[in-house]
Amino acid sequence: MDTVFIEGLEVETLIGAYDWERGIRQCLRLDLTLGWDIRPAAENDELDKALDYAEVTAAIDRFAQASRFELVETFAERLAAGLMSQFDIRWLRLRVTKPGVNARASALGVEIERGCR
Ligand SMILES: Nc1nc2c(c(=O)[nH]1)N=C([C@H](O)[C@@H](O)CO)CN2
Numbered sequence: 001m002d003t004v005f006i007e008g009l010e011v012e013t014l015i016g017a018y019d020w021e022r023g024i025r026q027c028l029r030l031d032l033t034l035g036w037d038i039r040p041a042a043e044n045d046e047l048d049k050a051l052d053y054a055e056v057t058a059a060i061d062r063f064a065q066a067s068r069f070e071l072v073e074t075f076a077e078r079l080a081a082g083l084m085s086q087f088d089i090r091w092l093r094l095r096v097t098k099p100g101v102n103a104r105a106s107a108l109g110v111e112i113e114r115g116c117r
Pocket residue numbers: 015016017018021070071072073098101
C-alpha cells in the first residue's frame with residue numbers, strides 16, 4: 001500500500017487529565033502514516049489527485065486549536081476519525097506523543113491504526 005506521511009508535527013492544544021493542565025496549552029507531537037494510492041496523482045503530475053499533506057496539516061492545526069480533551073487517547077481517536085472522513089482516507093496510523101511528561105521516558109503517548117489496509 002502506498003502512503004503519505006507527516007512526521008514530528010508539533011501542535012499546541014489544551015490536553016491533560018489533571019487540574020493544572022486545564023488552563024494551559026501543551027505541545028503534542030504527531031506522526032501520521034496515511035494510506036493513499038499515489039499513482040493517479042503521479043500519472044499526470046496532479047496535486048488535485050494527491051492527498052495534499054499541506055491541507056492535512058492545516059486540518060490538524062484547526063482540530064488541535066479547537067480541541068479540549070483530557071486524554072491523548074481521545075485526541076487520537078477524534079483526530080483519526082475526522083481526517084478519515086474529511087479526506088476519504090481508508091487506513092491510517094497515528095502516534096500521539098506528549099513530550100516532557102516524564103523525565104525518565106524519552107516518549108509517552110498512544111499509537112493507533114484505523115481502517116482497512
Ligand atoms: N494513557 C494515558 N495516561 C495518562 C494520560 C493520558 O492522556 N493517557 N494523561 C495523563 C496526564 O494528563 C499527564 O500527561 C500529565 O503530565 C496521565 N496519564
